[in-house]
Amino acid sequence: MNPAAPSPILDVTDLHFAHPGQPALAAGWSASIGAGVTLLYGDTGSGKSTLLRLIAGQLPARGRLRVAGAGNDREPDAYRRNVFFCDPETDAFDKVTAIECTASLRAGDAHFSEAGWRTFVEGFSLTPHLNKPMYMLSTGSKRKVWLAAALASGRALTLLDEPAAALDAASIRFLWGSLASLAEGTDRAIVVASATRIDEVPLSGSIELPLRSDRTAHA
Numbered sequence: 001m002n003p004a005a006p007s008p009i010l011d012v013t014d015l016h017f018a019h020p021g022q023p024a025l026a027a028g029w030s031a032s033i034g035a036g037v038t039l040l041y042g043d044t045g046s047g048k049s050t051l052l053r054l055i056a057g058q059l060p061a062r063g064r065l066r067v068a069g070a071g072n073d074r075e076p077d078a079y080r081r082n083v084f085f086c087d088p089e090t091d092a093f094d095k096v097t098a099i100e101c102t103a104s105l106r107a108g109d110a111h112f113s114e115a116g117w118r119t120f121v122e123g124f125s126l127t128p129h130l131n132k133p134m135y136m137l138s139t140g141s142k143r144k145v146w147l148a149a150a151l152a153s154g155r156a157l158t159l160l161d162e163p164a165a166a167l168d169a170a171s172i173r174f175l176w177g178s179l180a181s182l183a184e185g186t187d188r189a190i191v192v193a194s195a196t197r198i199d200e201v202p203l204s205g206s207i208e209l210p211l212r213s214d215r216t217a218h219a
């Protein structure tokens with residue numbers, strides 16, 4: 001064992017999952033994901049969102065997941081506290097303001113960066129929208145609300161599902177610039193699901209769908 005090698009932030013062991021009546025998305029998939037930005041890449045419908053939901057603990061799966069030492073089976077609360085995920089399809093926040101949505105997303109996030117969040121809010125031009133209910137915001141602005149919380153998160157693992165979708169060009173540039181800065185950090189793993197390659201952000205590794213069943217290290 002190399003004593004200098006950092007331990008992975010996300011460790012997946014022997015994951016099995018299939019939607020009812022569909023071929024298996026994971027059939028004994030194992031992987032280690034370290035700090036920085038990892039691309040989860042696959043065609044439309046290949047299973048990117050499903051895999052993120054599995055890792056977020058929102059779908060029942062067979063297998064073992066660990067984030068920053070907390071296992072989903074033995075310490076589910078600690079595991080969830082270590083993971084940031086906001087499903088872009090959710091309507092759970094429609095009736096609350098952007099500020100209240102952010103408060104929910106950062107609940108239990110002991111190392112959330114208030115100063116960082118303010119920078120992301122400005123960068124995404126969100127300030128005029130902060131006190132509006134989420135249902136009044138455009139799809140892009142809603143995404144920017146959870147993206148600002150995701151980027152400012154202090155959780156060990158951040159999962160982003162097609163983060164550039166529905167964003168204006170200036171916000172996409174800001175997003176890639178922010179992720180490029182975060183990619184240099186050593187204490188956070190950020191997994192970005194995308195159906196297109198991302199050239200703007202230095203990647204620590206990539207996961208390609210369909211998944212292979214041998215163990216792969218992704219950073």
Ligand SMILES: Nc1ncnc2c1ncn2[C@@H]1O[C@H](COP(=O)(O)OP(=O)(O)OP(=O)(O)O)[C@@H](O)[C@H]1O
Nearest residue numbers: 019020022042043044045046047048049050051195
């Ligand atoms: N709740 C569900 N029940 C049954 N099948 C589902 C469910 N959610 C997704 N699927 C199916 O699983 C497959 C993978 O879908 P998923 O949304 O994970 O892919 P994706 O790569 O994220 O696609 P996209 O790029 O279009 O978002 C698709 O065939 C989809 O129809």
